[in-house]
Amino acid sequence: MPTISKRGEQMPSSPIRKLVPYAEAAKKKGIKVYHLNIGQPDIETPKPVLDAVRHSNFKVLEYSHSAGNESYRRKLVTYYNRFDIQLTHEQIIVTTGGSEAILFAFMACLDAGDEVLVPEPFYANYNGFAVEAGIKVQTITSHIESGFALPAMEDFEKAITPRIKAIMICNPNNPTGYLYSREELEVLKQVCLRHNLYLFSDEAYREFCYTGEHFSAMNLEGLENNVILMDTISKRYSACGGRIGALVTKNQAVLDAVMKFAQARLSPPSFAQIAGEAAVDLPVNYFDEIKAEYQSRRDVLVEMLNKMPGVFCPNPGGAFYAIARLPIDDADKFCQWILESFSYEQQTVMLSPATGFYATPGLGKNEVRLAYVLNKEDIRKAMICLSRALEVYPGKTLQRNGSVLLGEKH
Amino acid sequence: MPTISKRGEQMPSSPIRKLVPYAEAAKKKGIKVYHLNIGQPDIETPKPVLDAVRHSNFKVLEYSHSAGNESYRRKLVTYYNRFDIQLTHEQIIVTTGGSEAILFAFMACLDAGDEVLVPEPFYANYNGFAVEAGIKVQTITSHIESGFALPAMEDFEKAITPRIKAIMICNPNNPTGYLYSREELEVLKQVCLRHNLYLFSDEAYREFCYTGEHFSAMNLEGLENNVILMDTISKRYSACGGRIGALVTKNQAVLDAVMKFAQARLSPPSFAQIAGEAAVDLPVNYFDEIKAEYQSRRDVLVEMLNKMPGVFCPNPGGAFYAIARLPIDDADKFCQWILESFSYEQQTVMLSPATGFYATPGLGKNEVRLAYVLNKEDIRKAMICLSRALEVYPGKTLQRNGSVLLGEKH
Structure with missing residues (x-):
C-alpha cells in the first residue's frame, strides 16, 4: 500500500x-x-442576505470570474470605503472563505522553509495552512496579564531572523479577543519596514469592537506594498457556510501571483457571492x-x-x-x-x-x-x-x- | 518592498x-x-437542483461538517452505487470543487520533490496544483493518431522512476475526450501494483460517454488502497459555480490525512451542498x-x-x-x-x-x-x-x- x-x-x-x-x-x-x-x-444570517440567494433567477450556475464577480468586488470597494480604506475592485480577490485568503498569501509570498511570525496564542488553523505551504509559524508570546496586548518592539526585534518574511496578526484577535490599537499597528509598521516584511492582517471580526475603534492595517501609510488583508463574511454576517472571503492588497506583484492561484481553482462559490453582495447593502446600523x-x-x-x-x-x-x-x-x-x-x-x-x-x-x-x-x-x-x-x-x-x-x- | x-x-x-x-x-x-x-x-442547471437552494429555509448559514453534510455524503453513496461502486459515507470527503480534491490528494499523498505521472495532453490546472504542493508533473505522451489512447505498458515502465508516487488520469479525458477502456485501466492497475503507486482518477465527466460504458478506477479489484477518485458536480449537472466536488477512497490513512486538510479550511460551501444533494434525486434518465x-x-x-x-x-x-x-x-x-x-x-x-x-x-x-x-x-x-x-x-x-x-x- x-x-x-x-x-x-x-x-x-x-x-x-x-x-x-x-x-x-x-x-x-x-x-x-x-x-x-x-x-x-x-x-x-440577515434575511436580505439569504433572500438574495433564494430570489436569484439565473438558469446556469456558472463559474464566476476567478477573482470573484466584478459586481461583488465593486460593491466591496464601497464596503471598505466606510472604513476609509481606498481601493479599486482590482485590488480585491474574492476567496473561498478567509481560509483560502490565508493559504494564497502564504503561497504567493513565502517559499518552503520561510517563516511567518505570529503573536501567540493564535488561530490554530494558521498551522495547517503553514504545513500546506511548507512554511513555518514562529511565535512571539503575548501574555494574559496584559490582556494579550502586542508584545514590545524589542521582543519583535529579538524574534526576527532572516528566515522570517512576514508578520501575521488577527485583529481583533481570535482566540484572545484583544483589539490592537493604532499605536500597536504603528509599531508593527516600523518593524515591517525595517526588516522588509509582509504584514498579514486577518480582520475577520472588524465590526465587533467594544473598547475602541478598529484601525485596519490597510490604513498604515507607507506600508501599502507590505500589507495583505485577509477577510471573510463568515462572522460579519453570520454566514460561515457561504465560504466567501477576500484577499486585499495594493501590492500589484502579489495580486498578479495570487491571481494565478485563483485561476487554478477556477472560481469562488457563486451562490454565496450573491449573498456577500447583498450583505454590503444592509443598513449601516445593522451591526x-x-x-x-x-x-x-x-x-x-x-x-x-x-x-x-x-x-x-x-x-x-x-x-x-x-x-x-x-x-x-x-x-x-x-x-x-x-x-x-x-x-x-x-x-x-x-x-x-x-x-x-x-x-x-x-x-x-x-x-x-x-x-x-x-x-x-x-x-x-x-x-x-x-x-x-x-x-x-x-x-x-x-x-x-x-x-x-x-x-x-x- | x-x-x-x-x-x-x-x-x-x-x-x-x-x-x-x-x-x-x-x-x-x-x-x-x-x-x-x-x-x-x-x-x-436542472431546475430541481437550483430550487433546492431557493426553497431552503434555514436561518443560519452555518459551517457544515468539514467532510461535508452527512446527509449529502449518504446520498452520494446511493449515487456511486448506481455505478456498482460500493462505499460508506465515511469514505467520501466533500470538497470545494474537484479542484480541491486534486490539491488534497497531491498534499496528502506526495511530498515536495515527489512526482505524479500523467498522460499528456492533460488538464493544465494539474500543473498549478502541483506547484502549490511542491511536486512535479511528469508526462507520458499519448498521440492524436490513436485518438489519445493510453500509452502502452512498456512506455509506463520506461517512464517510472523512484520519484514517481502516483499515476493520474482523467477519464473520460479533458482535453482529449478519450474514454479509457476497462482493459486500459487493468494495465494501469498492474503498473500501480508493481510500483506501489497511487492511481488518481479524475472522473468529472463520468456520465458523458458515447462509445462505451464508463469503467471507474474505483472498480479495479485489488487496487482499493491505491485508488483516489476526484469528482465534481460541475459538469455533471452544469453546476460549475457551486464549487462542490468530492475525494473518494477506501484507503483509511489517506482519508485520515485528507480530513486534516479539510478541517483546516473548515467546510465546503453550504449552499451548493444542498444543490448537490438534490441532484442525486434527479430522475435517472436525466442524463x-x-x-x-x-x-x-x-x-x-x-x-x-x-x-x-x-x-x-x-x-x-x-x-x-x-x-x-x-x-x-x-x-x-x-x-x-x-x-x-x-x-x-x-x-x-x-x-x-x-x-x-x-x-x-x-x-x-x-x-x-x-x-x-x-x-x-x-x-x-x-x-x-x-x-x-x-x-x-x-x-x-x-x-x-x-x-x-x-x-x-x-
Whole structure:
C-alpha cells in the first residue's frame, strides 16, 4: 500500500474538534452541552442576505470570474470605503472563505522553509495552512496579564531572523479577543519596514469592537506594498457556510501571483457571492444591534468568570472570544473531563483548551478559550456549570485558603 | 518592498485565459465570438437542483461538517452505487470543487520533490496544483493518431522512476475526450501494483460517454488502497459555480490525512451542498437527453472538422472536448490571430491552443482543443468561421496540392 506524505502526517489535527466525540457521548447520555468551543455564531444570517440567494433567477450556475464577480468586488470597494480604506475592485480577490485568503498569501509570498511570525496564542488553523505551504509559524508570546496586548518592539526585534518574511496578526484577535490599537499597528509598521516584511492582517471580526475603534492595517501609510488583508463574511454576517472571503492588497506583484492561484481553482462559490453582495447593502446600523448583543454576552461571561475563585479573564476588546485562566492542572484533561465525567443538572459545557493556540510547549496549560456565541441565558447556565465543575474537578489547583497551587506557574 | 515567492513566480498562468483580452477586444469591435475554449456548459442547471437552494429555509448559514453534510455524503453513496461502486459515507470527503480534491490528494499523498505521472495532453490546472504542493508533473505522451489512447505498458515502465508516487488520469479525458477502456485501466492497475503507486482518477465527466460504458478506477479489484477518485458536480449537472466536488477512497490513512486538510479550511460551501444533494434525486434518465445533446454536438463538430482540408480530429468517446490537428504553423499564434485579425460575417471563434495541455516542449503546436459546449447551430457557425480562417491564415501549412507543409512534423 502506498504511504501518505510526511506533510500529511505533519498536518495538525484540529485542536478544537478532537473533543467532539466526548461531546457526542455526553449528548447520547441525555446531557445538554453548551458549545462555547467554536466560533459558529447563533446569530441569524440577515434575511436580505439569504433572500438574495433564494430570489436569484439565473438558469446556469456558472463559474464566476476567478477573482470573484466584478459586481461583488465593486460593491466591496464601497464596503471598505466606510472604513476609509481606498481601493479599486482590482485590488480585491474574492476567496473561498478567509481560509483560502490565508493559504494564497502564504503561497504567493513565502517559499518552503520561510517563516511567518505570529503573536501567540493564535488561530490554530494558521498551522495547517503553514504545513500546506511548507512554511513555518514562529511565535512571539503575548501574555494574559496584559490582556494579550502586542508584545514590545524589542521582543519583535529579538524574534526576527532572516528566515522570517512576514508578520501575521488577527485583529481583533481570535482566540484572545484583544483589539490592537493604532499605536500597536504603528509599531508593527516600523518593524515591517525595517526588516522588509509582509504584514498579514486577518480582520475577520472588524465590526465587533467594544473598547475602541478598529484601525485596519490597510490604513498604515507607507506600508501599502507590505500589507495583505485577509477577510471573510463568515462572522460579519453570520454566514460561515457561504465560504466567501477576500484577499486585499495594493501590492500589484502579489495580486498578479495570487491571481494565478485563483485561476487554478477556477472560481469562488457563486451562490454565496450573491449573498456577500447583498450583505454590503444592509443598513449601516445593522451591526449596532449585533454588536450590542455580543458586548452584553461578553459582559455576562467575563463578569461571571472573574467571580469564580482562582479564575482570571481579561476583558476582550473585540471579536467574540475570551481566554480565561482556570485553577486547573491541565486544560486538555479538564475540557475532556467536563464532557466525559461531569454534569450539573444534566448540563455541561464544551470549551477549547488554550494549549492548541500556543506553539510554545507548556503555554496555555491552565487556560481555555470561550466563544460567546450563545445567548446570555445559555451563557449564564454554562458559567454555572463551569463554576460547579471547578469545585469538583480532581485536578483543581485552588487551595482552601484561596491560593492557586500550580496554575499561576504555567 | 518584499518580493513574491519563487512558487508565486513558478505558478503557471492559465493557458486558456491568456487569450481573453483578445476576445474582449474582438467583442468591442462588434464581432460575435463563439466560445469553444472553456468547459463552461450552456446546458441549464436542472431546475430541481437550483430550487433546492431557493426553497431552503434555514436561518443560519452555518459551517457544515468539514467532510461535508452527512446527509449529502449518504446520498452520494446511493449515487456511486448506481455505478456498482460500493462505499460508506465515511469514505467520501466533500470538497470545494474537484479542484480541491486534486490539491488534497497531491498534499496528502506526495511530498515536495515527489512526482505524479500523467498522460499528456492533460488538464493544465494539474500543473498549478502541483506547484502549490511542491511536486512535479511528469508526462507520458499519448498521440492524436490513436485518438489519445493510453500509452502502452512498456512506455509506463520506461517512464517510472523512484520519484514517481502516483499515476493520474482523467477519464473520460479533458482535453482529449478519450474514454479509457476497462482493459486500459487493468494495465494501469498492474503498473500501480508493481510500483506501489497511487492511481488518481479524475472522473468529472463520468456520465458523458458515447462509445462505451464508463469503467471507474474505483472498480479495479485489488487496487482499493491505491485508488483516489476526484469528482465534481460541475459538469455533471452544469453546476460549475457551486464549487462542490468530492475525494473518494477506501484507503483509511489517506482519508485520515485528507480530513486534516479539510478541517483546516473548515467546510465546503453550504449552499451548493444542498444543490448537490438534490441532484442525486434527479430522475435517472436525466442524463439521457443531456448525453444525446452532447453526442449530437460532437457529431456535428467532428464531422465538420474532418471535412476541412488538412484537418484531423479523432472522434472523442466521452466528455465534451475534442483535440483537432490543424494545418497551421503555431496554435498559439493562430488562436490569437483568429480573434485579433480575422472575422467572417462579423463572427469568429475562440479555441484553446493545445500547447498548454502538453508538458513536452513543441508538442501540440498544430493542435487546438474545442469544447462543444454550445448548441449545434452555433457550433456549425463556429466551424464555418474556422474553415474560412484556415483558408486565409498567413501561417497556414496546407499546399495547393493538399499536402501539409509543417503541421505533421510537430
